[in-house]
Amino acid sequence: MANRVTLDHIAQHVGVSKTLVSLVLNGKAQQYGISRQTCDRVFAAVKELNYRPNQTARSLRTGKTGTIGLVVSDISNTFYAQLARQFEDLATANGYSVFICSTDEDVEKEQRLITMLRNRQVDGLVVSSSQSNAEWLMAINDSGTPLVLIDRHLGASTLTAVVAANRNGGALLANQLFEQGYRHPLVIGLSTNHISSVAERIEGFVEVFKGKGQTCAIREVGFNTLQPDVHSLLANPKLLPFKPDCLFAVNNNVATAALQSLAAMRVKIPNELGLVCFDDLPYFSIIEPTITAVEQPIAAMCGKAFELLQLKMVGDSVEVSQGILELPVKLNIRRSSLKKSK
Amino acid sequence: MANRVTLDHIAQHVGVSKTLVSLVLNGKAQQYGISRQTCDRVFAAVKELNYRPNQTARSLRTGKTGTIGLVVSDISNTFYAQLARQFEDLATANGYSVFICSTDEDVEKEQRLITMLRNRQVDGLVVSSSQSNAEWLMAINDSGTPLVLIDRHLGASTLTAVVAANRNGGALLANQLFEQGYRHPLVIGLSTNHISSVAERIEGFVEVFKGKGQTCAIREVGFNTLQPDVHSLLANPKLLPFKPDCLFAVNNNVATAALQSLAAMRVKIPNELGLVCFDDLPYFSIIEPTITAVEQPIAAMCGKAFELLQLKMVGDSVEVSQGILELPVKLNIRRSSLKKSK
DNA sequence: AAAAAAAACTAAATCGATTTAGTAACAAAT
DNA sequence: ATTTGTTACTAAATCGATTTAGTTTTTTTT
Known part of the structure; x- marks a missing residue:
């Protein structure tokens, strides 16, 4: 019709x-x-x-659909929303349309969605995977479906991945806190800590403090119970080995949850508690105090990911660089980590 | 391969x-x-x-692709990101995949994207349109492509549309401000003021003040020059007929831009200037002061839009309710509009 | 024993494009 | 006069499913 x-x-x-x-x-x-x-x-x-x-008929004959699947944990997370937008622009400019799928950090859901996308004959896949090992995705890669990981890599696999310099970012934040005189950090990670991005941020952060002879308390909160978990963590200091003087929120959602709790508890940032965050958000430079954060190179990541994916998609047997491509992050120092200033 | x-x-x-x-x-x-x-x-x-x-082959034969096109102005805008997520969940649960496209409020781009989606044989379209009249979309609707407008309607056309109670939302915010003693509002709208949502928010707001014998200053800022436009507006009061005692930000991006400027100018909210916003954001309940905002019924809008779209898609010649379906909004009163409290 | 019905399958057309392997008509070259 | 070459096209196969209109074999009914 x-x-x-x-x-x-x-x-x-x-x-x-x-x-x-x-x-x-x-x-x-x-x-x-x-x-x-x-x-x-x-x-x-x-x-x-x-x-x-009729693009369907054309696709059947040519074997190319002109579509790409973008799989992330949650498109309503500002970070992924921004990433999706950048990626969409690149894709559209090159004649592709993008299917966007949210996995909620659920491995099975991720696999179902990816299978569905492959059945739809997408020309390529860009995945921020929640899986803990590379096997399943490796099989897809080897079967010839162009695949590029973004934001997270899968260990020493030869899967092509484009990620931010997470370890370095964590270290930058730790150094900033240490310089300002903070000594007892609480790291709030996620129960999905096996994910490379989160793991490396924490490693980079903890290493710095360890190098200065300080220990970090590390706690995890659930992806689906973020708000309450963060709150109970902050409201019950007896659960911690020491009273923290600063907080490292491992991503934007954790930071927002922490800010919410701290506001309710009337904790004064940065003096009672310093705060730094991985991921920058527009409102971090608005609120009082402004929030120190590591900004991810979203545009560059998308640019590189698309470039690599396209190489694989045209597939002129060009050997696409495998392994992990790390792009530099930017430290935005703001008042939430400036103890001295007061 | x-x-x-x-x-x-x-x-x-x-x-x-x-x-x-x-x-x-x-x-x-x-x-x-x-x-x-x-x-x-x-x-x-x-x-x-x-x-x-092979879904492509199946689609060619059956004439159904199991895909839906979702067209919004900018998927990185939190409101649309949340809307997309809700819609994605419904679509996926019903076997559909979603193409997400951003138009940047550019009518020609919108038309190009929609044409492309139709060539891809999407089973249906959900559009938050930037167009000023219904003609073009009407032709698509009449040609048999299932189409539901979301967030914005197109006047008296018979196109099916699911929107928030924008006029009422504007009125709720105006009443709140008036009750608190504010008398001289500056309304910051968008140069895309012809868009129904923005227009009605402003109308609803202005009507209330007019009813109380007060005039509103109304100014527009550009979609692509939001930040500088808002800033010059706030930094140059001489451009206004009077010195405003409160601000109505017509959407979340305008509010964020305004907050940024006001923070830089060290304007005290709510006493020097009240502030209310259409669209609620997570950070509005975190920052000091918290921001009074109208919350849109995103889940309900998606639910209704998907339901109507599906009726059109199965197309058992059921007459789908045409015209505008308005869903109630929620006023979240917070400190940014509480003059009395101080 | 013939006809009808039921059970278990299949050949071929079809969707709407792209692509391969041609053909027909005419001019130019040998 | 035959071959070669150009120009301007076309018939038919193909992609991988679904669907229509059967067919064959066996069982049941009359």
Whole structure:
């Protein structure tokens, strides 16, 4: 019902074969020596009948759908929303459309979604995976489906991955806190700590303090129970080995939850408690105090990921660089970590 | 390369026709009297050969792709990101995948994207349109492509639309401000003021003050120059007919830009200037002062939009309710509009 | 024993494009 | 006069499913 006009209709209307119409519309007129007049008549018919090519039919024949699957944990998370937007722009500019899927950090859901996307014959996949080992995705990669990991890598696998310098970012934040005189950090991680990004942020952070002879308390909160978990953590200091003088929120959602609890408890930042966060959010530079954060190179990550994916998709047997590509992060120092200043 | 195994392979492996395999896999075995043993052998082969159906081929034959296009102005805007997430969940639960597209409030881009989605044979479209009249979309609707507008409607057209109670929301905010003693509001709208949501929010707001004998200053800022426009507006009071005592930010981005400027200018909210916003954001209940905002019924809007779209998609000639469906909003009163309290 | 019914399947058409392997008509070269 | 080459096209196969319209074999009914 939606699309009545086909190549055949155009062909009949003009009085030529549908082969010719197809060739003309695909810009192969010159190559096949089709006369200018005929081309013009085809174009005129296309306009007159308002022909729109059926991409499904074309995809079946060519084996290319012009679609890419983008799989993240939650598209409503500002970080992934921004990433999706950047990626969408690149994809659209290159003639691709993007399926966006949220996994909620659920491995089985991730696998179901990826299988579904492959059944839809996506030309490529960009995945921020929640899986703990590379096997399953490796099989997909080896089966020939172009795949690029983003934001998170999967250990020493040879899967192509584009990530932020998470370890370095964690270290930058730790150094900033230490310089400002903070000595007893509480690291709030996620129960999905096996995920490379989170793990490395924490490692980078903890290493610095360890190097200065200080220990960090590390606690995890659940992805689906973030708010209450963070709150009970902050409200019950007896659960910790010591009273922390600063907080490291391992991503933007953890930071927002912490800020909410701390506001309710009327804890004064940065003096009673310092706060730093991995991921920058627009509101971090608005609120009082402004929040020190590591900003991820979202545009660069998308750019690189798309570039690598496209190399794999055109697949001229170019050997695409495998392994992990790490892009530099930026430390935005703001008042939430400035103890001295007061 | 991605998908080697086809129905034919299964058929040969089992020693039956591909018709039979198709019937079995589509659950029509009973109906076609196919024996249990044969079914089992088919299932076994599917598992053994790791068969995944080619959705493109299926779509070509059935005329259904199981895809929906979601077109919004910017997926990185928190409001649309949340909306997309809710919609994605509904779609996925019903076997659909979602293409998400951002228009940047550019009418031509919107039309290009929608045309592209139609060429991809999406089963339905959900659009938050930037267009100023209904004609173009009407043609699409009439051509039989299931279409539901969301967040914004297009005047008196008979296009199905699901929107928030924007006018009422604007009025709620105005009443709140007036009750608290504010008398001289500055309304910060968008240069895309023709858009129904923005227009109605402003109308609802202004009407209330007019009813009390007060005038509002109304100014517009550009979608792509939001931050600087808002800043110059707030930094140059001489451009206004009077010195405002409160601000109405017409959406979340405007509010964030305003907060940024006001923080830089060290303006005290709510006493020097009251502030209310249409759209609620997580950080509004964290910052000092907390921000009074109207919360949109995102889940309900998605639920209704999907429901209506699905009715149109199955298209059993059920007459789907046309026109505008308005869902109630919620006023979250917080400190940014509480003059009295101080 | 013939006809009808039921059970268990299959051949071929179809969706709407792209692509391969041609053909027909005419001019130019040998 | 035959071959070669160009120009301007086309018939038919193909992608991988679904669906229509059967067919064959066996069983049941009359």
